[in-house]
Amino acid sequence: MEISKSVITLLFSFVPICCTQAANAKSENAFSLWIVESPEITSEPIILKKGEFLQRARLLPLGLIELTVDTRVGPKEDDVIHAGEQLFELAGGTIYRPARSSAGVFCQMKTFGVVSSGMLGKSVIQSRYCLVDRERNGTIDDVAVAGYCPYDLPLVSIRVPSGPPNLTGSTYRRLPVKDFRDGPTVGIAFSGIAPLDGDPRFIQAFGSGNAIPLFGKKHSRAGDNPGQRTSFGGAFTVLHVEGQTVTIRNDRPIPVQPFGIIRTGLCKG
DSSP states (O other): OOOOHHHHHHHTEETTEEOOOOOOGGGOEEEOOEEEEOOOOOSSOEEEOTTOEEEEEEEEESOEEEESSOEEOSSSTTOEEOTTOEEEEOBEEOSSSEEOOSSEEEEESOOEEEEEEETTEEEEEEEEEEEEETTSSSEEOEEEEEEOOSOSSOOOEEEOOOSSOOOOSEEEEEEOGGGOSSOOEEEEEEEEEOTTTOOEEEEEEEOSSSOEEOTTOOOOEEOSSTTEEEETTEEEEEEEEETTEEEEEEEEOOOOEEEOOOOOSSOOO
C-alpha cells in the first residue's frame, strides 16, 4: 500500500498531533516517529502458535534520503556511510506533540558497537550514526551518534548538534518513503492461552523473529461481534481454540496511523 503525502501531512496537522516549526536548534531534540503501512489480509482462517503474528505491518519513516556521495563520519577506515545507503528521517518536538524539526536529521538502520570502560569493566554499547542538514538544503553539515537498544525496532532520540558544522561536501536526494528497504515491522501476535480461564491472549508486538510485546500494550479488546477482538485498530475473530493453538479470521487490517515509542528506562529483553 502506498502512503500518500496527505497521510504524512496529517501527522503534523491533526489534533492532538499538531505542531509548529521548531525554532531553536540549540535546544532541539529529534526522535524516531513512524507511519504504519496497512497490511494486506485475507478472510481465510489462520492457525496460530504462541508468538506468531496474525497481522504484521511495515513501518515507514516520515522521510527517506539516499546519500549521493560517500560520507566520512569518523576517524577509522570503516567510518564511512557509502553513497546509495538509505537513512530515515526523525521528527522534532515530543512524542505527544511532534513537530517538523528545523534541521533535517537522518539516521542509519545499520548499527555499530562502541567499547565503553566503567567501574565494572569494559562493555560494548550499540550505536548508529545520524546525519544533520541544518538548512534543509540537501547538504549534510554534521554528524551525531545515537545509542540504541538491541531491538528490530529502532528507538532513536538525540539532541541536534548546535556547534560549528563539521562536515562538508556530503549531499543526498530524497526518496519516496514506500521505497524504504529495511523497514521494521509491528503487528498483532498470539501470546498464548491464559492458564486460569483458557482465554486466548493477543498482544501488540514487534520483531522479525519471536514477537516482543510493545511496552504497555499487552492485550486486545472485545469487538462488535461475538468472538471478535480489536487491537492496533485492526479486528479479528477467534474461531477455535485447541490445546495451545488458536484459529482466527482477520476481519479488518491495521489502519495507517502514526507510531512512536520513547524509551524512558533500561532496555527490556
